[in-house]
């Protein structure tokens with residue numbers, strides 16, 4: 553059996569994912585002399601790389617410019633390849649940047665993109681703004697559209713399909729493997745924003761998707777203190793296109809941020825399991841509360857997406873939606889303001905619980921969103937579920953009182 557104290561060889565394929573993620577991304581840079589090694593890669597902060605001689609200045613055999621990434625960037629990329637089951641991973645300075653990088657790497661002027669109506673709102677802004685300005689048009693398909701509905705929208709200029717499943721804010725799911733297969737048969741590229749699944753709960757590349765995008769800012773970090781995004785692929789064409797795009801546009805990620813994210817990645821499966829177990833318990837509890845109309849979480853048997861989720865996902869993360877009984881905005885605000893353990897904030901995936909009301913930002917153009925009540929999004933953190941339930945209950949008491957006009 554390999555001696556892990558000295559072995560920096562790749563993890564064995566028969567190890568469980570959680571074991572592989574702990575022992576991947578080791579690099580020669582972790583060695584001290586010939587015998588000893590440190591656990592984490594050293595952070596090399598460098599723009600300038602001093603080359604050993606004139607002949608090596610233009611050689612492609614070794615890194616010669618810090619922007620292209622040194623040891624710790626490479627270690628994170630290796631670990632993310634393991635997570636995504638990918639041949640290659642490109643890093644961007646945020647999740648939004650990764651979406652931009654992925655789309656601009658595969659699309660050209662004159663191309664059309666079909667995008668899920670439930671994409672993350674800044675993705676829609678990118679499509680309707682910068683991409684449009686560069687000659688790429690976007691049409692949106694309903695967040696729960698069938699494969700046939702999507703394929704019926706394909707036109708002569710359609711080049712790619714951008715999925716997000718579950719949808720941002722409203723959590724509708726799509727049959728990703730079927731869409732990827734149909735798209736491939738028509739020569740179309742598929743991309744997915746897989747941030748909700750954190751690369752763990754669903755494996756897009758294995759499901760036939762060409763490019764898997766993730767905001768590492770969320771669960772890979774797990775601590776709400778760093779931005780980064782990744783695009784994973786096993787197709788040499790897209791791998792090359794991403795490399796060229798990163799090189800030509802000058803994206804760079806800091807070694808300190810890569811170090812922080814690699815550290816987060818080591819504990820990702822463990823944290824995600826706890827987020828998911830707590831989220832399910834709280835979602836089930838919420839479903840039984842009189843102030844709640846419905847809970848938008850595919851792990852609940854009441855969800856129209858439950859069968860798809862069971863088939864394709866190995867669990868849930870901590871993020872889901874709650875539709876409250878119809879109420880004036882002040883009642884929803886009173887509920888949120890009353891919460892003490894749930895912070896009011898947008899960027900999820902950290903160890904702490906969060907809540908926002910979503911109605912001001914839900915934007916659907918393919919099919920109107922008919923939530924039939926105020927929509928709140930919860931992120932269930934790593935606190936004890938019983939404490940979170942108690943916090944939600946006292947918030948719902950204030951909500952109920954506000955609905956009756958007694959506060």
Ligand SMILES: Cc1ncc(COP(=O)(O)O)c(C=O)c1O
Nearest residue numbers: 646647648672747767769779780
């Ligand atoms: C689904 C999804 N994708 C991408 C992003 C963007 O990530 P970042 O904040 O790192 O740009 C977010 C952020 O909230 C998100 O929710």
